[in-house]
Amino acid sequence: MKKLLIIIGCLMHFAAFAQIDNPVHWTFTAAPAGDNKVEISATAQIDEGWHLYSQFLKEGGPVPTSFQFDNAESYHLVDGVTESPAATSGYDSTFEMTILYHEKSVTFKQLITYTDPAAQIKGQVHYMVCSGQKCLPPTDVDFEVAVDATVSHAANTAQVQKDNAPADKQSPVNDSGSSILSIFLAGFLGGLAAFFLPCIYPMVPLTVSFFTKQSKTRRQGIRAAIIYGCSIIVIYVGLGLLITAVFGASALNEASSSAVFNLLFFTILVVFALSFLGAFEITLPSVFVNSIDQKSGKGGWIGLFFMAFALALVSFSCTGPLIGTLLVEAVSKGSYLGPATGMFGFSLALALPFTLFAIFPSWLKSLPKSGGWLNSVKVTLGLLELALAFKYLTNVDLAYHWGLLSRDLFLVIWIIIFGVLAFYLLGKIRLSHDSEVKTLSIPRLLLSMLALAFTVYLIPGLFGAPLKGISGWLPPQQTQQFTLGAANADKPAGSSTHKYAGLFHAPENIDAFYDYDEGMAYAKKMHKPVLLDFTGWSCTNCRKMEAAVWSDPEVLKRLKEDYVLISLYVDDRTSLSNTEKYVSKVSSKSINTIGQKWSDLQQERFNTNAQPFYVILDPDGQPTAEPRAFNLDIKAYVDFLDMGISSVRKKLTVQLSN
Template identity: 50%
Template sequence: MGNTVKSFFLFLILFCRAVVEAQVADPIKWTTETEKISDTEYLLIAKAALDTGWHLYAQQVPDEGPVPTSFIYDDSSGNFRIVGNTQEEEGKIIYDPVFEMEVKYFENSAIFKQKIEVTKELGDILALVEYMVCDDTRCLPPEEEELTFNLTEETIAETSKGSVRAVDSTSPEAEDLGSESRGLITIFFLSFLGGFAALLTPCVFPMIPMTVSFFTKQSKTRASGIKNALLYGLFIIVIYVVLGSVVTAIFGADSLNALSTNVVFNLIFFALLIFFACSFLGAFELVLPSSWATKIDSQTDRGGLIGIFFMALALAIVSFSCTGPIVGTLLVEAASKGGLAPIIGMLGFSLAIALPFALFASFPGWLNSLPKSGGWLNTVKVVLGFLELAFAFKFLSNADLVLQLHLLERETFLAIWIANFGALAFYLFGKITLPHDSPLPHISVGRLGLGLFVLAFVVYMIPGLWGAPLQWISGFPPPTQYSESPYGVGNSKGVAGTSIELPDHAELGPLDLITFKDYEAGMAYAKKVNKPVMLDFTGYACVNCRKMEERVWPEPQIQQILREELVLISLYIDDKKELPKAAQYVSETTGKKIRTIGNKWSDFQIREYRANAQPYYVLVDLEGNKLGEPKAYDPDVESYLAWLQNGVEYYKQGYNTL
């Protein structure tokens, strides 16, 4: 009897587990509330409830990361005005194993608040939220949810003015602080290096002996000179930290973070870096109005703390033509991280500038060990200009990737970098001169060594035009599949050395596999060649999809089956291209509006296979019947191979279903 009961409960558990796993994952529920601040101001509150083990991403995430949560409020009627940005809870900043990066997300629940100012009486406000949810092993495709905020009196609760930001009480505060501190340390270190780079420019470096000599001569005692120099360095730090604080106050702690993944922001940043690079290369001088320097310089004779402060301010203004591009780049990059990053960034930058003045004032004898000012300072400036020029195209590439315009594909990007660093190598070898260069009868050993290093880097990049992975600069160029040619410039041969002829509506996918991105076209071709089909539900931003394609599919036996015995149909659920208006519809399964190609394939996956995670592989026959159970993410090569072999064998034996 006991064994019978035990068997019954075991069966019941397995049955329930199978039922649960067969359901479509829908781990998030959205609800809305409104709160009244004043007669004309309200808070629109969107609440997300998450199932255990799932998390929702914040509104700002790193590049090449998950899809951020975003809100669009329908204010087309003109009855209300959006005030500020949508605020969110503190959340968690931890290492995400799916995307392999530090990212901010929410567990259990999340609250988003948007302040509005009502101009006319209204009842409802409509909004659209786009989001992505993941667990530790998989992500669901990006979803859109229509939200309705009711502004009738009986649904509105009074709230104290200014209670816009909520706090996530479930977030371990210590863990958040630890993650944030690691990010701030990185910002500080990079800004510190940027400060040292600025120190070695012709606007700053010559100021060291001049300033130190001033303090040692004007001070009655050595101790007094050291004190004044330390105060001078401290005021330099204060000036730049105040600048970082102003940026944070004006733009907000998180607003520039949202811009960092925005196409317009990337284009503006591209233009800024080009502008800064031209200044460094000598096209023009980037200077503040001379009247500013004159007025500040007149205050330096006042003596005491005020005089020292104005000396530090004079340094910041006079050196702006060299420090401006570096400060501008660091500020925008740091501000894109949100929070205190701009302040910490300016602290690191100014500390690197201030330290030499304080140290050399304390130990004047060290001045004898400094190299003399000369043409090498302008060389540092020009090298920085070439680096700014190279980095500028990364931001242009980001915009192109988001829009999928294919205007700056991998080969084009690499060609630009090869030309840029090739020109830098010729400059270092003295074959190219720029406007502010001094006569160069010979080059130093250090300059020769740097030139050889840059030339070696150029040679290293050249094979990338023919498909080399270029791991040194991984993350800067577009991915290998975002290329003009799958085999590199001027090469149309396959892996085996034979030309690949593509069927109609097909293209080359991972590993040069013939791939269809349209279900109907792929099925038609499968019937023509009489082969079973593998439906590959995937995504452009799907990390686990790339892992399968790069670590499992290349295995010889698996690749042979995919290449010779199956027709591959890859359906991208995050394809943002809009369907024609006539082809848009409301899903019978989810009730959501299907607007894009990605929405269409996601709805197809849910409707036909009751699943919506990627990657998701389904083997089907020519009528669309399954040839076995579908396969999710599985890095086990043997398991995946057995699954493929079984499906192909079922097809050959004439089985349509299990």
Template identity: 45%
Template sequence: MKRIFFALLFSFFTIGSIAQIQEPVKFSAELKITSDSEAEIIFTGTIDDGWHVYSTGLPSGGPISSSITIEEIKGAETDGKLTFRGSEIKAFDKVFEINLRYFEKNVVFVQKIKITAPVYQIKGYLEYAACNEESCLPPADVSFNYTNGNVEVATGNSQTGVSGVSGLSEVGSDYWAPVIKELDNFGETFGKGDIPWMYIFITGFSGGLLALFTPCVWPIIPMTVSFFLKKNKDRKRGIRDAVTYGVSIIVIYVLLGLAITLIFGASALNALSTNAIFNILFFLMLVIFAASFFGAFEITLPSSWSTAVDSKAEKTGGLIGIFLMAFTLALVSFSCTGPIIGFLLVEVSTTGSIVAPAIGMLGFAVALALPFTFFALFPSFLKSAPKSGGWMNVVKVFLGFIELAFALKFLSVADLAYGWGILDRETFLSLWIVIFGLLGIYMLGKLKFPHDDDGTKVSIPRFFLGLFSIAFAIYMIPGLWGAPLKAISAFSPPMNTQDFNLYTKEVHAKFDDFDIGMEYAKKNGKPVMIDFTGYGCVNCRKMELAVWTDSRVSKIIDNDYILITLFVDDKRPLRQPISITENGKEITLKSIGDKWSYLQRIKFGANAQPFYILLDNDGKPLNKSYAYDESIDKYVEFLQTGLNNYKK
């Protein structure tokens, strides 16, 4: 299992983002008329080096065979089975323990057709599977639609395998008609599902406070205070320069937040938050930083950088010198603040707001700048501050465990968005139980790392942190059997990834397709509840475990509504990408998540998750929408109001 896990990680880095970038197989389709009553549907495929496509009629228990599915046929009929032309390779596969047949370089599949009427229609798709020595792609298909001999070819190798998910022919149907004005009549306030700016600021501020106690930041305090007192003999000027220094720190980090948003864009940052390569890179980065904090190695920027900036600050007078000193702080502390800043930016990027990263960085910078300004104003307090030493390494190791735990969250987001199935809920919880259990043992002094002082006694705060960590690990154990674990619902994978589940109070969606769910609700005369959610949506998990598990809420949803859950960050590709025009700009919807995100924007004028909306059987709203609010009474009122309006 371990070898498979690391092989998967290696394959993602060597071949890129499988779902988004790699197209090792390209097919084209054509209808060739061979006589008045006969024709052939010919699929011509080119295969990249190192890849192969499996042949037809493989034995059961192995990979997917190449096959053709006829969805509609009028005025014609199939003549025999799907055949192939090309050099078929036969080999015994040690994994499946069967003889397999496949093609390399190129392949041609042929389906013969008998034409029985002058007017005919043949519609369907070819399905195939492609693999190399390290990994396989999801099953892909090549669609075709021929009417009266006029060819309408849908070529490509868009991967699918998603049951119940149709193409985008539904876009523009009555169900998709915008209802923004109707929501206005309910007193709708769009965007209230976004994370409040004050919350973002406080989150950034908390990150800044945490950074203050890292080994990279704490030792800089006496150095910088000494710099200002030595530079300015005049007390008033020293105070002024100290305040300027604090403002410079804030400006540097806020500019960083704005620069990241302007370079990538708010929507791009949101997309990055569920991108496979980005999340795996961040996962690996946090693991590397954790190993560094444990004492395996030191991560530092080149000393020449900070030395050059520091010396320039000494020689330069006025505001420029102070700003350069603040820049020195940012450089020297990067190895400790980098993971905290990165985690902060990823979390706020899901708001879709262009100013959210800047607000988060403002909070971070304010917390980081306050002690430097304070000690410059009151240097006598510096003498009473604890000196860096053994306790600093304890903080470092503590942060290493925390980073290791959060690293799994990023791997989980990528795993869920792309449907790999590497990190289900039991696996995630097992790893967290081990991590926090070991953290507790370390904090109690029973586990040592290379830089720990053997003679260090366990302080009272450290003792209680150790007890809390062990208690937290024990708290998570029932989750292996399906307990909700509301305290960590924002981080753990959703319940539907749990293989062994004894918990029976969950609310499950009846459909994951909007149009199919709406048709079902209309036939059965029930209102619809749409749940716009995301695999990487923290507040969505909180709502599901803190609100939906309440008996009053679950009873109404299960009995009175048709629940349709739509994941806006589902990266599984559609069978066929489609181009649409939005705000005068042509964009292409490639994934299932793209489709549902577009639906939320075009129909409801919103893009934040969680986003809950109640609809009648014509797709009209029954109440204003509901965003993140864990008040069960408010949620029950929201559902009940929708029911009352539906009955009217």
């Protein structure tokens, strides 16, 4: 009787996990929007405690909501999909990026022109929803709306489809202003750096001299300096607004999450870096520059404006790469006001010194004289831009699973770049435009020490050190090719033949299988219990569990010595072969990718679709303990693992005795 009660209790506990969440309900409608135009609306009603991600997310974070319309000659899309109300913004410390999401309800709209009033508009919405404790795999919902529809077509997420990446919500702690503020500060620091470039710094005494000599009174000189400084701000902010106006908010947001644009950003930054290093100069047409310079000779406000315009054009060979880098960063944030905000910070920092030195000309005496050190500033910025470029390349690499930039290789590149920077600042490396460094100034010595310290800090990362201070800039720990203390020869048999072998590694250097059948075969051979880990590459709470729980010595010891770990990534987009594809018994949908296969397995066997989700199996594939979801209680996790170990050992003892 006692054993029966225990079994019933276990089944009741297990049943608590056996649920298919259905937190989003969709309604699709069509409304006239003018001659031969219709507006398609997709309204999502979101259950309390859940949130739906915006369309406009950066690469490397959670999966954004997206819409795909079937191609048809009878209708055409106008611009992109809009969403309202505006998404809530919050900083996610796990991804080290701003996350945009919706709660309660949101409506997505797409304007369409049609030639056939009887046309049927078909498509699919791909989205992901999360709560504070778990996240559901990305889901596809098909829709079909008639152009002249007066009755809405509704669909909900009761059928769970598995197509892309789960990611769990981390409570946002900052508002939407945090991203704008970071762009402004980056622009301001860029403007300060630009002030010390060879094409701007020597202009300060000449400009101040012009104001003092051309003005009859000190008051007129101060007014002219202020107008000049404001003109600089207007010109650069105008450039930022022009970029937004030309490309539009939709294009900027698409750029922030597009692998193609990230690859383009990488190329642009490499070109800018080479320009700063002296390979070539980026200049504007001389005819245009001369025309603006002639207009700067006019008096009054117009003359001062064109004088500032001439400074911007003449100095473009130096500031162009810096401005380009800033705009790339602003666009990559996916913010509508990003380019203008960045340019405002840049121009403010650039305009302030000219204005202040004109108001207080005696300060000029304290300025260091121009010299070879100005080119050193330029080269330093070039090396920093080169390091930044590889961040965008790794975004593309991860998106397409190319496997080009492992964490090790990325660190090697950065170690070389910052090592070269340290030796350059020490005067041990000279480029063609540099003058000989006979003595080191205090700022140069301090900067070289900082670069050298950062280089040394990076080196342990080659052997698996987490480098938590810059982890957001590095490829994931799983891409590490070599970790000290984890011998490749000790990997479980069969893992080397898996299609992911050599690409991804389990956190904390745990040997892991990425295929269910291979892992179970090895567990049966070794008579070990299995920890079945349903996870995702973009799952925030999965990363939290790995960093906070799996890293604990007691947990790590058990995972490495007593278990066979099988990590099944439900967001993996790798296509299955034609012979492996099938139709799901749960959702009746076609299973075409590895991620869909594992998500379907999770639903079919365990009747749940959230990650992270941990199941302990014996070597025969039978559950031996209550499954666990997201919970940072280390002691409870140790007890969970011990229960599985004990159960398998008892079963093995019985088998041997028989």
